[in-house]
Amino acid sequence: MIEFLKATKSFRTAKREVHAVQDVSLTIEQGDIYGIIGFSGAGKSTLLRLVNLLEKPTAGSVKVQGTDITTLSPKELRKLRRRIGMIFQNFNLFTSRTVAGNVGYPLKLAGTSRQEVQRRVAELLQFVGLSDKANDYPEQLSGGQKQRVGIARALATSPDILICDEATSALDPETTSDILRLLKKVNAEFGITILLITHEMHVIQTICNKVAIMENGKVLENGSVFDTFTNPQHETTQNFIQSVQQDRPSSTLLEKWRSNGGTKLYRIVFKGEIAGAPLLSRITRKHGTDFNIVYGTVRELQEQLYGNLLVSFDGPELAIQQVISELSELTEIKEVQTDAS
Amino acid sequence: MQVDWQTFWPRIVEATGETIFMVIATLILGSILGISIGLLLFVTRKGNILENKLVSMLLNLLINFIRPIPFIIFLVAISPLTRTLIGTTIGTWAAVFPMTIAASFGIARVVENNLISIDPGVIEAAKAMGASPFQIIFTVLIPEALGPLILGLTFVTVGLIDFSAMAGTVGGGGLGHVAMTYGYQRFDGSVMIVTVVLLILLVQLAQWLGNTLSRKFLRR
Numbered sequence: 045m046i047e048f049l050k051a052t053k054s055f056r057t058a059k060r061e062v063h064a065v066q067d068v069s070l071t072i073e074q075g076d077i078y079g080i081i082g083f084s085g086a087g088k089s090t091l092l093r094l095v096n097l098l099e100k101p102t103a104g105s106v107k108v109q110g111t112d113i114t115t116l117s118p119k120e121l122r123k124l125r126r127r128i129g130m131i132f133q134n135f136n137l138f139t140s141r142t143v144a145g146n147v148g149y150p151l152k153l154a155g156t157s158r159q160e161v162q163r164r165v166a167e168l169l170q171f172v173g174l175s176d177k178a179n180d181y182p183e184q185l186s187g188g189q190k191q192r193v194g195i196a197r198a199l200a201t202s203p204d205i206l207i208c209d210e211a212t213s214a215l216d217p218e219t220t221s222d223i224l225r226l227l228k229k230v231n232a233e234f235g236i237t238i239l240l241i242t243h244e245m246h247v248i249q250t251i252c253n254k255v256a257i258m259e260n261g262k263v264l265e266n267g268s269v270f271d272t273f274t275n276p277q278h279e280t281t282q283n284f285i286q287s288v289q290q291d292r293p294s295s296t297l298l299e300k301w302r303s304n305g306g307t308k309l310y311r312i313v314f315k316g317e318i319a320g321a322p323l324l325s326r327i328t329r330k331h332g333t334d335f336n337i338v339y340g341t342v343r344e345l346q347e348q349l350y351g352n353l354l355v356s357f358d359g360p361e362l363a364i365q366q367v368i369s370e371l372s373e374l375t376e377i378k379e380v381q382t383d384a385s
Numbered sequence: 386m387q388v389d390w391q392t393f394w395p396r397i398v399e400a401t402g403e404t405i406f407m408v409i410a411t412l413i414l415g416s417i418l419g420i421s422i423g424l425l426l427f428v429t430r431k432g433n434i435l436e437n438k439l440v441s442m443l444l445n446l447l448i449n450f451i452r453p454i455p456f457i458i459f460l461v462a463i464s465p466l467t468r469t470l471i472g473t474t475i476g477t478w479a480a481v482f483p484m485t486i487a488a489s490f491g492i493a494r495v496v497e498n499n500l501i502s503i504d505p506g507v508i509e510a511a512k513a514m515g516a517s518p519f520q521i522i523f524t525v526l527i528p529e530a531l532g533p534l535i536l537g538l539t540f541v542t543v544g545l546i547d548f549s550a551m552a553g554t555v556g557g558g559g560l561g562h563v564a565m566t567y568g569y570q571r572f573d574g575s576v577m578i579v580t581v582v583l584l585i586l587l588v589q590l591a592q593w594l595g596n597t598l599s600r601k602f603l604r605r
C-alpha cells in the first residue's frame with residue numbers, strides 16, 4: 045500500500061544539513077493502522093509528509109499503491125492526493141468556512157456537483173457525529189469537535205489512505221480516546237489504511253497493529269505492536285513502553301525489598317495462550333516450592349493476553365533452579381537486579 | 386471678500402461628489418492592481434506555492450522605490466505620464482491615475498501582510514487535498530484573508546481621501562480644490578470649516594463601512 049524504499053530527506057539550511065529522514069524502508073499494508081513513534085525532532089512529520097509529497101525525498105523512493113510517486117506529474121500528484129486524506133495536530137480548518145464548507149471543500153476541488161457535495165457532507169457529518177454543527181464556524185468548536193471536522197474533511201473524497209500527524213496531541217485524554225475510537229471506526233468500516241505518527245505510546249497501544257520506532261531520522265525497529273511491546277530490542281523502545289506500562293516497581297521499593305532480606309527476584313513474561321494457564325502454581329507445586337508475586341501486570345494487547353510478573357521463590361535452592369529451568373522453556377524468565385535502576 | 390453661499394453650496398455638493406468618485410474609482414482600480422501584486426508578492430516568496438526569486442525581488446524593489454515618495458511629489462513627478470495616458474493633468478481622471486498607482490503599491494503590501502498572517506497549515510491542508518496553486522489563491526488565500534483585508538482597505542481608503550484632497554490642490558477637482566480656491570486663496574475661514582467637516586464625515590463613513598463589512602468576514 046505504502047512503501048518507503050531507502051527514503052531519505054535532508055534539509056539544507058544556512059548553517060548545516062539536517063538529515064530529517066535517513067534510509068527508511070518500511071511497508072505499510074492494506075488495512076493496517078500503522079503507528080510511527082519517536083521523540084520530537086525524530087523526523088516523523090517529515091516521513092509522513094513524504095507519503096503525499098508535501099516533502100520530496102532527496103534520495104530513495106516512496107511508492108503508494110505500487111506507483112513511485114516521485115515520478116508523477118503535478119496533475120497526477122493532485123489526483124493521488126485525493127486518495128490520501130490527511131489530518132493535523134492543529135486541525136488546519138479553514139476559518140472562513142463553516143463546518144459543512146470545510147468538509148465539502150475537497151469535493152468542490154474535485155469538481156463534484158453541488159447536490160452530491162451536500163449529500164456527502166451530511167453523510168460525513170453524521171459519521172463523525174456533528175450533524176448539528178454543520179453551519180457553525182470552526183472557532184465555535186472544541187478541539188475534539190475540530191478534529192472530527194478534520195477527519196470528516198479528510199474522508200470526503202473517500203480516500204484509501206489516511207495519514208495523521210499527531211492527530212491527538214492537542215487534545216485532553218478523554219477527547220483523545222474519542223478520536224482514537226473514531227479512527228478505529230474509519231479503519232474498520234471503510235477499510236482505510238491509516239498511517240499515524242505520535243509521541244505517545246498510549247496511542248500506539250490503543251489502536252495500532254504495527255509500529256515503527258524512530259530516532260534521529262532512522263527507524264530503530266518495526267513490527268507488530270504485540271511483538272514490539274513484549275520483546276523490545278532498543279532502549280528507546282523500552283523507554284516508550286515503560287511510559288505506558290510500568291513493568292517494575294520503583295527503585296526505592298526494590299531497595300526496601302532487598303534490605304528487608306528479600307530473596308532473588310525474577311521477571312516472568314507470559315504471552316498469548318500461556319498467560320491463561322495456571323503454569324506458575326503447577327510448576328512450583330511439582331517441585332515443592334512456593335512463589336510470591338511481588339509486582340506485576342496482566343494486560344490485553346492486540347486481543348492477546350500479556351503478563352509481566354516479578355516473583356520470588358521460596359524453597360530449596362536446587363528445587364528453585366529446576367522451577368526456573370522448567371519455566372524458561374515456556375516463558376521468558378530473568379533474574380532482576382534489585383540494586384540496579 | 387464674502388462668499389456667495391448661493392453659488393457656493395452647489396459647488397460644494399459637486400466637489401463632494403468628485404471626491405467620492407475619485408476615492409471609489411481609485412479604490413476599485415487600485416484594489417484590482419494592488420491585490421494582484423500583493424498575491425504575486427506572497428506566492429513568490431521563499432517556500433511558497435509559486436516561489437520565484439526574480440519576480441519577488443523585482444516587485445519588492447519597485448514597491449520600495451515608489452512607496453517612500455511623498456504623494457504630492459509623486460503626483461507632480463508622474464504628470465508627464467498622466468498627460469500622455471489621460472490626455473490632461475486637470476480633472477478627476479487625471480487625479481485618479483496617480484492615486485491608483487500610489488494606492489496599488491500600498492494595497493499590495495497590505496495584502497501581502499494579511500496573507501502572511503494566514504496559518505501556513507491551512508494552505509498545506511489545501512495542498513494535501515489536491516488543490517492547484519490557482520485554486521489555493523482563490524479558494525484559500527483570498528477568503529481566509531478577507532476580513533483583515535477589508536480593514537486594510539479601509540485604512541487605505543482613509544488615506545485616499547487625504548490623497549484626493551492633495552490631488553485637488555493641483556487641479557484634480559473635489560473638496561481639496563474647493564478648499565484651496567475658496568479657503569486658501571481667498572482667506573475664507575468658513576469655507577475651510579465646511580470642507581474640513583465634510584472630509585471628516587467622509588472618513589467616518591468609510592471607517593464605519595469598513596468595520597461593518599470586515600466584521601461580517603472576520604472569523605477569528
Ligand SMILES: Nc1ncnc2c1ncn2[C@@H]1O[C@H](COP(=O)(O)OP(=O)(O)OP(=O)(O)O)[C@@H](O)[C@H]1O
Binds near residue numbers: 057
Ligand atoms: N523545512 C525544514 N527545513 C529545515 N529543517 C527541517 C524542516 N522540516 C523539518 N526540519 C528538521 O528535520 C528534523 C525532523 O523534523 P520533523 O518535524 O520531521 O520531526 P518530528 O519527529 O515530527 O518532531 P515533532 O514531534 O516535534 O513534530 C528536525 O531536526 C527539524 O528541525
Ligand SMILES: [Mg+2]
Binds near residue numbers: 088089090210
Ligand atoms: Mg512533527
